[in-house]
Amino acid sequence: MTTSINPEHLIIQVKRVVESNKRSEIRLNANGGNSILLVCPPDRELQFIDEIYKQMSNDSYKIISLEKMLISFVDDNIENIRSSFELLKGSVNQIFKAPEGEICSDLFSSIINEIKKAFDENKIPILINSGALFGSGIDNIHLMENESVMTSNKPLIILYPATQEGDKLLFLNTRHASKYRCMIIN
Numbered sequence: 001m002t003t004s005i006n007p008e009h010l011i012i013q014v015k016r017v018v019e020s021n022k023r024s025e026i027r028l029n030a031n032g033g034n035s036i037l038l039v040c041p042p043d044r045e046l047q048f049i050d051e052i053y054k055q056m057s058n059d060s061y062k063i064i065s066l067e068k069m070l071i072s073f074v075d076d077n078i079e080n081i082r083s084s085f086e087l088l089k090g091s092v093n094q095i096f097k098a099p100e101g102e103i104c105s106d107l108f109s110s111i112i113n114e115i116k117k118a119f120d121e122n123k124i125p126i127l128i129n130s131g132a133l134f135g136s137g138i139d140n141i142h143l144m145e146n147e148s149v150m151t152s153n154k155p156l157i158i159l160y161p162a163t164q165e166g167d168k169l170l171f172l173n174t175r176h177a178s179k180y181r182c183m184i185i186n
Helices: 007-019 024-029 042-056 066-076 078-087 089-095 107-120 140-144 147-151
Strands: 035-040 061-065 124-128 156-165 168-171 182-185
Touching (some): 007 035, 007 182, 024 182, 061 107, 066 124, 107 124
């Protein structure tokens, strides 16, 4: 789906998809996934966030700031982060996302719990400030392929600061992004 880079129009387009009776369209376009990447130019992210708050801050949506979650996680775990940093110098990303099979309190689990809360409240979660995850080891595909997201009757929406280079998305203009389990709206 392509339209002009007008935050208002793109957000209306997302709302039409998620509020319509054609939600199966999301799964078809997302290779069985249940997520929408609302792609915005990184330098216009704040305009998109303002528009999301204008149009989507009601009883149907729950806006989740990943920036606030990261800050809160660091504030609450500063001593553990310091000691983990010394131990994991070569694998700093494990501070924020535990390795597969390990169960611990990490940022990834906190984000998934916030998404689950939105679903439990019968709301569509919208993740904003996703640039806060850069370098954390938490990629959009980890969120999109989480069982809670995949099996929900509501989709996950991620505001995604990226540029398009041919058929590839570059997260924050630098890193190739997975488009596999999501519907792209840009």
